[in-house]
Amino acid sequence: xxxxxxxxxxxxxxxxxxxxxxxxxxxxxxxxxxxxxxxxxxxxxxxxxxxxxxxxxxxxxxxxxxxxxxxxxxxxxxxxxxxxxxxxxxxxxxxxxxxxxxxxxxxxxxxxxxxxxxxxxxxxxxxxxxxxxxxxxxxxxxxxxxxxxxxxxxxxxxxxxxxxxxxxxxxxxxxxxxxxxxxxxxxxxxxxxxxxxxxxxxxxxxxxxxxxxxxxxxxxxxxxxxxxxxxxxxxxxxxxxxxxxxxxxxxxxxxxxxxxxxxxxxxxxxxxxxxxxxxxxxxxxxxxxxxxxxxxxxxxxxxxxxxxxxxxxxxxxxxx
Numbered sequence: 027x028x029x030x031x032x033x034x035x036x037x038x039x040x041x042x043x044x045x046x047x048x049x050x051x052x053x054x055x056x057x058x059x060x061x062x063x064x065x066x067x068x069x070x071x072x073x074x075x076x077x078x079x080x081x082x083x084x085x086x087x088x089x090x091x092x093x094x095x096x097x098x099x100x101x102x103x104x105x106x107x108x109x110x111x112x113x114x115x116x117x118x119x120x121x122x123x124x125x126x127x128x129x130x131x132x133x134x135x136x137x138x139x140x141x142x143x144x145x146x147x148x149x150x151x152x153x154x155x156x157x158x159x160x161x162x163x164x165x166x167x168x169x170x171x172x173x174x175x176x177x178x179x180x181x182x183x184x185x186x187x188x189x190x191x192x193x194x195x196x197x198x199x200x201x202x203x204x205x206x207x208x209x210x211x212x213x214x215x216x217x218x219x220x221x222x223x224x225x226x227x228x229x230x231x232x233x234x235x236x237x238x239x240x241x242x243x244x245x246x247x248x249x250x251x252x253x254x255x256x257x258x259x260x261x262x263x264x265x266x267x268x269x270x271x272x273x274x275x276x277x278x279x280x281x282x283x284x285x286x287x288x289x290x291x292x293x294x295x296x297x298x299x300x301x302x303x304x305x306x307x308x309x310x311x312x313x314x315x316x317x318x319x320x321x322x323x324x325x326x327x328x329x330x331x332x333x334x335x336x337x338x339x340x341x342x343x344x345x346x
Contacts, residue, residue: 034058038137039325039343040096044085050326056098059133065141066117067109068127071156072319073135074102075332075341076164076193082129083329091130099325100134101126103142104150104159105346114144116297122150124159124304126167126295135160136325136343148300151307158314161340165193166303166312168293169201169248172270174302176289177246181206186241186262189250190226191217193340194272196315198248199224204311210244212237212255220338224315238262249274260284315339 038056041049061067079099081087104124107117117123125147127135134140150159173179185202189195190211202209203225211226218229230237238258245267247259252273257280259269265285276288306312317337320328322345332341 036138037322038098039100039322040098040136041083041093042096044083044088044093046084047326047330050083050099050329052323052325053096056096056137059137059139059141061109061111061141062143063111063113064144065111066107066114066123066144066147068103068105068123068135068140068142068147069108070103070135070138070140070345071105072103072160072345073100073343074104074160074163074165075328075343076101076129077332078129078164079134079136080329080333087130093130093132095132097132098134098137098140099129100136100140100343101129102160102163103127103135103140104156104163108139111144116144117147122156123147124150124154124163125297125300126163136322136345138345145297146295146300148297148304151304153308153310154314156346157319157342157344158316161193161314161316161342162197162303162307162312163295163300164293165340166197166307167295167299168194168272168291169198170299170303171293172248172272172289172291173198173201173205173246176270176291177248177268179205179207179246182208183245184208184210184241184243185246185248186237186244186259187211187226187248187250188232188255188259189213190221190224190229191338192250193315194250195248196221196224196339197312198250199226200312201306204306207245210237210241212251214336217338246270260286316342318342319344 249271256274
């Protein structure tokens, strides 16, 4: 941060209207964000890019919150605590942290500084650098929430993971193997070797093979794809099995027909989940998969690459 004519300003990637790649601009005079009592101001080293950032940019999250323009986008963040709010006791200035800024606040993580609620922040995994740490808050917390909190996945059980080459799927495969499950996964032909390298026992080429004809009586399905993939997933579960979907609501008739449990997951990044997955990263159980890193000046290109480039793992914006 620095001062211009008495104003404290910073560099940030902002939008002044909803739209495509063209609406995101990098500015050097974004105002320093205000800090609430239960927030910390993080000096951003790196910010992870998620599909939700594109959803917000294009205006498809307006039913959740209308942005005040100009708005800084971004959720996932890793960096150093620069200031603490009046009621903060858990963190101190200088702490290395990772977590999730409020992506719909207009003061997101695609900036030199961002305010983060203390409920969505934890100590950075010691064995990850800031770039790696920025890649994992939402995807790691989502995988943990699905497999541990919702499924209670156990050793010897069988799970099918859709979208296994993506940010969430790639960590879900690793976590499922750590929990002792047999892991089947869907991916494109070009992604098969990558997904096998994550530990998957069986990888199904979704473009040329129908998973619903190949596997049966599974204990769990983790769906990060939605659509017809979700509908066909009911058939591979055993009675009493669990389907957790990131994208689709349950079909009550199919739930009843196949006698399964269904969770439409709305992911929540919490200090508890961040702390748990940090332990797994530091133990080497989970390994981040960073596909490509962009400088802050190319934030618009970073979002476009995520949308069209089919990355293996995560896209990260380097800020510092």
